Amino acid sequence: MTRASLPLRIAAVGGLAFLHIPLLFILLYAFTTEEKSYAFPPPGFTLKWFGVVWGRADIWAAVGLSLKVATIATVLALVLGTLAAGALARTRFFGREPISLLFVLPIALPGIVTGIALRQAFGLMEIPFSFWTIVLGHATFCIVVVYNNAVARLRRLSPSLIEASMDLGADAFQTFRLIVLPNIGTALLAGGMLAFALSFDEVIVTTFTAGQQSTLPIWMLSELIRPRQRPVTNVVAVLIIIVTFLPILAAYYLTREGEAVAGSGK
Amino acid sequence: MSLATFDLPAPRDGALRRLSDRLVRRARLLTLVLLVPPLLWLGLIYLGSLFVFLGQSIFSIDEFSGTIVREPTITTLLELFRPANYDIVLRTVGISAVVTVLCVVIAFPVAYYAARYAGPRAKAAFYLAVMMPLWSSYLVKVYGWKLLLAKEGAIGWFAGRLGLGGALEAWLALPVVGGPSLSVSYTGMVLVFTYLWLPFMILPVQAALERVPKSLIEAAGDLGASPATLFRTVILPLAMPGVVAGAIFTFSLTLGDYIVPQIIGTSALVLGQAVYMQQGTAGNIPLAAAFSLVPILVMALFLTLAKRTGAFDAL
Numbered sequence: 001m002t003r004a005s006l007p008l009r010i011a012a013v014g015g016l017a018f019l020h021i022p023l024l025f026i027l028l029y030a031f032t033t034e035e036k037s038y039a040f041p042p043p044g045f046t047l048k049w050f051g052v053v054w055g056r057a058d059i060w061a062a063v064g065l066s067l068k069v070a071t072i073a074t075v076l077a078l079v080l081g082t083l084a085a086g087a088l089a090r091t092r093f094f095g096r097e098p099i100s101l102l103f104v105l106p107i108a109l110p111g112i113v114t115g116i117a118l119r120q121a122f123g124l125m126e127i128p129f130s131f132w133t134i135v136l137g138h139a140t141f142c143i144v145v146v147y148n149n150a151v152a153r154l155r156r157l158s159p160s161l162i163e164a165s166m167d168l169g170a171d172a173f174q175t176f177r178l179i180v181l182p183n184i185g186t187a188l189l190a191g192g193m194l195a196f197a198l199s200f201d202e203v204i205v206t207t208f209t210a211g212q213q214s215t216l217p218i219w220m221l222s223e224l225i226r227p228r229q230r231p232v233t234n235v236v237a238v239l240i241i242i243v244t245f246l247p248i249l250a251a252y253y254l255t256r257e258g259e260a261v262a263g264s265g266k
Numbered sequence: 267m268s269l270a271t272f273d274l275p276a277p278r279d280g281a282l283r284r285l286s287d288r289l290v291r292r293a294r295l296l297t298l299v300l301l302v303p304p305l306l307w308l309g310l311i312y313l314g315s316l317f318v319f320l321g322q323s324i325f326s327i328d329e330f331s332g333t334i335v336r337e338p339t340i341t342t343l344l345e346l347f348r349p350a351n352y353d354i355v356l357r358t359v360g361i362s363a364v365v366t367v368l369c370v371v372i373a374f375p376v377a378y379y380a381a382r383y384a385g386p387r388a389k390a391a392f393y394l395a396v397m398m399p400l401w402s403s404y405l406v407k408v409y410g411w412k413l414l415l416a417k418e419g420a421i422g423w424f425a426g427r428l429g430l431g432g433a434l435e436a437w438l439a440l441p442v443v444g445g446p447s448l449s450v451s452y453t454g455m456v457l458v459f460t461y462l463w464l465p466f467m468i469l470p471v472q473a474a475l476e477r478v479p480k481s482l483i484e485a486a487g488d489l490g491a492s493p494a495t496l497f498r499t500v501i502l503p504l505a506m507p508g509v510v511a512g513a514i515f516t517f518s519l520t521l522g523d524y525i526v527p528q529i530i531g532t533s534a535l536v537l538g539q540a541v542y543m544q545q546g547t548a549g550n551i552p553l554a555a556a557f558s559l560v561p562i563l564v565m566a567l568f569l570t571l572a573k574r575t576g577a578f579d580a581l
Contacts (some may be wrong), residue, residue, distance in 0.1 A: 108518070109562065110561055112558070116319055
């Protein structure tokens, strides 16, 4: 194989740099002493704002709410997504295509359409906005992430393993617990982590399904539209990067090592 | 797997066992049982709300009382063609098209390098380098650009240092693309959209390029094609499904977004903002529903065309 030409290498590295530079600037700004503007270069550096954020009850409340919503939405998505994947991975029946389209629809349609539609439905059924309306909205678009991961793994899992288990006398529940679950476990974990990151970060649907409650992205959005506490926002941005970075990295390693599924060569 | 796992308790007799037997014997029943909970959730709650909302586009609003008149009419849908509203549609589709083209231009070299020249280790590093920004927080990324694009921000500073301050001023003085500063101009908005959706273009293009058979490239070389001819007649056509697949993402994501234009951009509305305003301050749900139909119809058209190019195999 020949080496890439210089212009191609510059364009490729440049493209990747373009993807990362804004994130680096956020890291830099978390330490700035400037309070009133986004002045560059920062006039000085300080760790003071990390301490300020640590002492802010409203931010901790928003973080707590976001974590709780993401946890419950992820659990719901794991159950529903796995069921859906189990039903569709290896079957063929009339109506299969529209159903798999339905699972993808919540992320294929603009978030604002999903958000307003749910808001209207809550209004129509006189359901007051609460923690649970946020969870319901989030679970709706998290299902697809789990579904995609689980369906890909189930298709690689050899059906002969399941047949063998049944031939040896295990019932359907034992087979699921002892054969299927260990083989799709890492895929589910990865899907769950991506769903968690997706929910933790979601702002558009949340805008419409939350009442007075403020998740972390809602707090962040209000600061973006009307900046009042720039240094605090800078630090919160860094914290969000860290919280979403770790599950994504973990999901990557889980699915990569999961390539070798037992019996996948058959 | 160790042999110890063969110490299974004998399956119990009873209700569970009978249920298990029935499910195993009748695969259709099993599929149905598995499908019911997710279908109830998405089919009933989600699809139901969607139809109720979008269905209101055939209602209209009483101009005096501001209440919804629940009689089928096409007046609300026709309102989309009023010059002010039609402009919003055209503007949004135009921005989406420009963003898509920019994404292709920036993504192609990255995908091409990763697919054809990178070794296994470099390929893994490229993949992670694309995935990390893709999954990073949307708002945080927008915030990063707000820092960069602000008048007193880093881009202005670097332009000044490199002696390009004049060029930046001249660009901002241009009609349409310019504005008081980068953070309140179409240039800024398009830049942020391009940044946000770029990974969605890189991944499918790379997947398509990796499927180009090596033998085809060698054959073209053996038959005397220059690298430029090889690229134009072999690689580019085979990469097209990937480009179209990526364009589905970049186009639809730009079409429906209302947060970026709210934070970085001009005061002229885009589709998402129009929907937001109609359902919020204006309280005109029928018109909000009519506006929501536009991105859905545009994407349905786009997807029908895309299906013909085989883009779905590159997803």
